[in-house]
Amino acid sequence: MLPHRIVRAAAVQLAPDLDRPAGTTERVVEALAQAAGKGAQLVVFPETFVPYYPYFSFIKPPVAMGADHLRLMAHAPRVPGPEVEAVAAAARRHGLVVVLGINERDGGSLYNAQLVFDADGRLLLHRRKITPTYHERMVWGQGDAAGLKVVDTAVGRVGALACWEHYNPLARYALMAQGEEIHVAQFPGSMVGPIFADQMEVAIRHHALESGCFVVNATGWLHESQIASITPDPALQKALRGGCCSAIVSPEGVHLAPPLKEGEGLVIADLDFALIDKRKRMMDSVGHYARPELLSLAINTRPAHPVVDLAGGPLRVPTAGPVPGPAERTPASPFAPAAPAVEAGAAATPARP
Secondary structure: OOOOOEEEEEEEEOOOOOOOOOHHHHHHHHHHHHHHHOOOOEEEOOOOOEOOOOOHHHHOOHHHOHHHHHHHHHHOOOOOOHHHHHHHHHHHHHOOEEEEEEEEEEOOEEEEEEEEEOOOOOEEEEEEOOOOOHHHHHOEOOOOHHHOOOEEEOOEEEEEEEHHHHHOHHHHHHHHOOOOOEEEEEEOOOOOOHHHHHHHHHHHHHHHHHHOOEEEEEEOOOOHHHHHHHOOOHHHHHHHOOOOOEEEEOOOOOEOOOOEOOOOEEEEEEEEOHHHHHHHOOOOOOOOOOOOOOOOOOOOOOOOOOOEEOOOEEOOOOOOOOOOOHHHOEOOEOOOOOOOOOOOOOOOOOOOO
16 A cells, blocks of 8 residues: 655735835745744745735726836736745745745736746746636736646645636636646635635635645735725725635545634645545546546647747747847747746746746
């Protein structure tokens, strides 16, 4: 009999720094040290946590949010960039697999991006939310299916989706079909009210059951002073409370630790991989319970580019940083080679699969 594989996971519920551009990244690095001290091997942060989720877009009309949007653009990290390198270095220093949500700037656009770092600091996955939700479409561009990938990490096969991507069953099935063992979910938190927390709990528990995998979900938190800084209107402030449910769920849909719905903190639990086989023995949605001759999924994994040079792949729009050399301009990605390292001080450009 194979020995049990057990991984300790941590979901981080934390408030961003709304005032200092580097402040949230510093909080991430501090939280990684704290989680490592508690024996965590996988650490998950909320949706677009660096520098912060665009809460302003949920409560302000487009005509009134220009200054907030420009400020977010000015503070948004690039990939690669100092924020990414700082987290990669912390992941390597503590031997942690890290999943971080960022507001990514690429050229003149922002994207909801999810980054998966391996325990040696390498950036294994850089994906973008395929469809921003409702108000978010005024802030972010759309991602593509090139990032709907499960990656092999030091803790197992990890897949990730952001927020209401969990209401896209085909996106979830794309990850399920790749054999994800740990699914990472990220939500903004501090929005909508208790009903949002209830809905996300249903979504993550359902995915755990359907996929037969563990789900680690992280949501953000806003302090009262931060809410007041976003809007002085008491009626609108109500829309920036509640909606938190940082949690870790087993393949049987069971919470492995009490979910965190208020305040800052860590949710920590041990993931016993024997529970994956226990679940899939009875119900494997992409195996013995599937009917591919009747129902199947087609995915276009080609990265979407506004301009494609048919002779040499996508034409990359110059942004801050070094101009990529010919070897980096491959048809597969607008970023660097297929499996590069992103470490503090590294010069290589990371891949966005």
